[in-house]
Amino acid sequence: xxxxxxxxxxxxxxxxxxxVARLLLSLRLPTEALVLGFxxxxxGNALVFSISLVLMPPTQAMGLLGNPLALMAxxxxxxxxxxxxxxxxxxxxxxxxxxxxxxxxxxxxxxxxVAVQVLFTFILPIAPQLGSALVFAATAIGAxxxxxxxxxAHGLNSIGKSVVVLILGMIAMAVSxxxxxxxxxxxxxxxxxxx
Numbered sequence: 001x002x003x004x005x006x007x008x009x010x011x012x013x014x015x016x017x018x019x020v021a022r023l024l025l026s027l028r029l030p031t032e033a034l035v036l037g038f039x040x041x042x043x044g045n046a047l048v049f050s051i052s053l054v055l056m057p058p059t060q061a062m063g064l065l066g067n068p069l070a071l072m073a074x075x076x077x078x079x080x081x082x083x084x085x086x087x088x089x090x091x092x093x094x095x096x097x098x099x100x101x102x103x104x105x106x107x108x109x110x111x112x113x114v115a116v117q118v119l120f121t122f123i124l125p126i127a128p129q130l131g132s133a134l135v136f137a138a139t140a141i142g143a144x145x146x147x148x149x150x151x152x153a154h155g156l157n158s159i160g161k162s163v164v165v166l167i168l169g170m171i172a173m174a175v176s177x178x179x180x181x182x183x184x185x186x187x188x189x190x191x192x193x194x195x
Contacts, residue, residue: 010112014141017148024104025153034103041110042079046072048114052121081177082106086150086169093161095154105149109142 001009013020029037050068087102116138124131143166151162 006115010115013108013112013145017145018152020108021105021149021152024108025101027104029104031100034100034107037107037111038076038079038103041107041114042072042076044114045075045110045117048117048121052117052124077180078173078177079106079110081173081180082169085172085176086165089169089172090150090154090156090165093154093156093165095150095156095165097150097153097155101153102150105153106146109145109149113142 009020046068049071083099083103083106087097087099090097120131120135123134147159147162147166150165151157151159154165156162156165
């Protein structure tokens with residue numbers, strides 16, 4: 001995909017998310033491509049975050065989040081848990097999407113997120129208020145796209161149901177992640193360091 005093609009598809013993701021979801025799902029990418037895409041967005045996410053730490057003054061307590069390898073592991077686990085939760089909760093509501101379908105759509109959203117984070121990395125130090133407003137807008141747009149992606153992938157034909165799937169999926173992801181982290185010995189203090 002060319003840079004121009006990426007920008008065109010990114011814009012279409014905002015203006016016509018269902019069409020993009022249908023297009024992506026029609027590709028029927030092999031598992032190897034999904035694993036590679038997953039790895040790329042996790043590494044890209046951690047890399048951009050690490051660069052932002054260099055450009056902006058670090059917070060008092062970064063802890064593990066200041067370690068790029070730990071950050072990649074955390075991002076990977078969170079994305080995996082999100083994919084599993086949205087697949088499972090969607091199926092509970094009568095959805096038909098498989099894990100691979102949700103994975104593909106969320107990997108694409110993460111790729112867009114990395115691109116947006118690059119932009120924010122340079123805007124926030126120069127214009128913090130503008131940057132904060134853009135972060136809020138990007139979060140709202142991301143939620144809008146995700147709801148439409150879920151509705152299309154699961155075939156729910158209901159934005160309301162898709163919103164509920166997203167909310168319950170995020171709750172399920174947070175609960176399962178906190179249980180996992182406590183089982184492996186991580187605590188909030190371990191993640192953020194000592195204040």
